[in-house]
Amino acid sequence: MINCTLKEISNIVNGKLIGKNKIINFISINSKNIKNKCLFIAFKGINFDSHIFVEDSIKNGAIAILVSKYFVNISIPQIIVNNVNNSFFSIAKFIRKKSNSYIIAITGSCGKTSIKEMTFCILKNIRKSYLTNKNENNIIGISLTLCNIEYYNMFVILEVGTDGLNQINNLIDIIEPNIVLISNLFISHFSKLNNYYNLIRAKGEILEKLSLCNRVILNFDSNNWNYWKFISFNKIPLFFSLNKLNNVDFYSENIITYNFKSSFILNSPIGKIKINLNVPGINNIYNSIAASAISILLGSNLNNIQKSLFKFKSINNRLKPIFISKNKIILDDTYNANLGSFISSSNLLSNINGYKVIIIADILELGNAEVFLHKRMGKIINNLNIDKVLSIGKLSYYITLNCKGEHFYNINNLIERIVFLIKKYNNIVILIKGSRKNRLDELIKILINKKNDNIIN
Template structure:
């Protein structure tokens, strides 16, 4: 990641800095990954509280801590209201200050494979970052973005969700230049109740698409009508196995949105 001062981090997170204003070169949420000049962020979940491991992080050499309460410490620390939100705020700042082109990928299935293939191609010729494994949630995506450096040209970010609102939040952090909705299929119905609920959630990837951003849509997905308003005035690439759906969907957009110009590039995907 790029070096950042504790004073700047306190400003980004609306936190209060206690102690010296030092420069941080690493951020970690895991005590096992603490190295010199590391800022340890103590996350609190439903089943764990990393505040219980602050002493361990200090013993392992971390230089500062982000916490949601006052602590007795010989090192600097920042108090914030919510440490998970603070993690996202720092990641957003890093994403904007480095300004790579971000490709965000979501869908009911296959998104990890698409992410891995895309990253494999890009990293042959460019400096990139990409989500590792299935770190595609509100914690994994910020951790991935924190790895960005000024020399990185692209970021390939997978966005996953088990419940409504999650993709909206992580899309706000990632701010993609290109958004791909791979498909809509039956998955995580316990959180979304229906295919319509899944379609609405996946469409949130479009909410924070950068100006002049590109949208890539699988026209064989369910409930495409949910996306019409969000793709207005965007450069759109479609792919479909059922060719006739392309024309039907284009006419639907023109009719509902009265769009004068729709840039349509048709790509056929063979899986």
């Protein structure tokens, strides 16, 4: 992080500093993740209180702590505050302003992580850049990212998630983004948001507190852009789309997809250029257009975008090909799932050569519509060029029920079936898809172990 003194931090949070005024260059809320000159913040969650890990943090090298009560038998400096969590968020906001960094905030139902990673891949070539780690896209993860900004005037690319109203609203006060992009909107998080209108509002919160100097980028192909444009007030948004349409600023032409690669012509206000992607799917063309739009606003030229996107590789658990052999491939799409990503991944599989299998687990957080939507997914698959559908879980039963697939209640029986199919077909592609709580990533690990043990090849 940008160096701060304990006295400076104490003033920010209206705390009481006990001990020497040391320089801090890393902040952690995890006692196991302690680095040089680290301040440990005893964050309180719903089911935990990190004050019990203060001594562990010191053993691991923390040189100061921020806590809500005084620790008598500790020799390192302490900052005592009334509310640890609010202090943590205040520090994040302070570092964000002190760094004078350019903040990019990306939200939406699908593609957030890929757009973030693609944008980083492009922007790191023109200025020091920093991004949220993995899926740390809530107020805690984003605040931790901001706390540890390393340099002044960086590009900081933030993935912003939400599953309820007023979450992004509270976060925007901390991050104060310069560029905001909404990727798309699909049915998700209905267990908390209850309906589609609340989902639109929740994602749109990212636009409500922007100043006139902020830039907004919206997906013209999303049904909701009119609402988002309306709440953007005086800011004129830029639009991206898969197609050339009136009022669209960034779009593609001459799309060619083949198995796990694609190419297209990127059109932008500064010109056009051919983009070759080594990642699969139309969804990644969308993601690359969005990342290009952000990067062009921040000064990237088209050649840098072309070279950077060509080097971009699939992210773990997001349509990442795993080769059992040259013509026997598992598509690992186990990170998460909603209706939009399910349709996108299924369409991709449908257009790949070989015997095509989809293994699907429950799609969660669909609220009262969960049974209806799982039945609908079965009907969608039924109209695609997919040879075999296998499902596991409770709700996924309704998928296979509507597409004459096979449903499993036992993971071992499912594995036996997968192994049989891999051995039977010389040219086979297996897509594995489902919400993260289904732990399908464990199924991937089991299949990789069987490959390494030469049980399947």
